[in-house]
Amino acid sequence: MNSIAQKSVAQWLALAKKGEKNLVNADLAGADLSKLDLHGVNLSGANLSGANLSSSKLYDCNLSNANLSGANLSKADLFAAKMQYANLQKANLTQALLQEAVLQFADLTEANLQTANLLLTDLKGSNLQGANVTNAIFDYAQTSSITAQVNSAPEMVETEALGNALTLLERNINVFVRMSGAKINKNTKGVNFVWAKKNGAVIVAAN
Numbered sequence: 001m002n003s004i005a006q007k008s009v010a011q012w013l014a015l016a017k018k019g020e021k022n023l024v025n026a027d028l029a030g031a032d033l034s035k036l037d038l039h040g041v042n043l044s045g046a047n048l049s050g051a052n053l054s055s056s057k058l059y060d061c062n063l064s065n066a067n068l069s070g071a072n073l074s075k076a077d078l079f080a081a082k083m084q085y086a087n088l089q090k091a092n093l094t095q096a097l098l099q100e101a102v103l104q105f106a107d108l109t110e111a112n113l114q115t116a117n118l119l120l121t122d123l124k125g126s127n128l129q130g131a132n133v134t135n136a137i138f139d140y141a142q143t144s145s146i147t148a149q150v151n152s153a154p155e156m157v158e159t160e161a162l163g164n165a166l167t168l169l170e171r172n173i174n175v176f177v178r179m180s181g182a183k184i185n186k187n188t189k190g191v192n193f194v195w196a197k198k199n200g201a202v203i204v205a206a207n
Helices: 009-017 140-149 160-169 193-198
Strands: none
């Protein structure tokens, strides 16, 4: 039998706490990983459904194809995380740092992204139907006003990519949002539909 399949949630959790970097296909459903430093860990294909990852450091992690449905990722540092095809249905991403994360074709149905930092996040083909993006930071021009309104807004990371985007902004070229093919509907809260469509989002019928 496959030794990976034999590991219990507790055993996977112990490995995570010891700093193991290879947790591919790990079963961590419902585990408490809050405030852990997991940056750079390979969690591709992992089952993290219902896990508590609040305030965890997950920057530069590989979470592609991971199951994060119903997970608590509030205030998590997901800077530049690879989250292609991840299942984030009903996940709590309030105040999460998702700047420059790759969420291509991720399922964010009914996810809570209130006050999340989504600067330069790649949302190509993602599903945001029914998601709550109220006060989420999609555009650099919004950051000063939002930060003033919401004291708990996530940080903005100064990077070369952000600097290049600011240079383009001076030429009236907005590259802060990558929403080509992203799905939204009337149940997607806190989004300007005209703005979203202009940035490539596809408006679909509500379920």
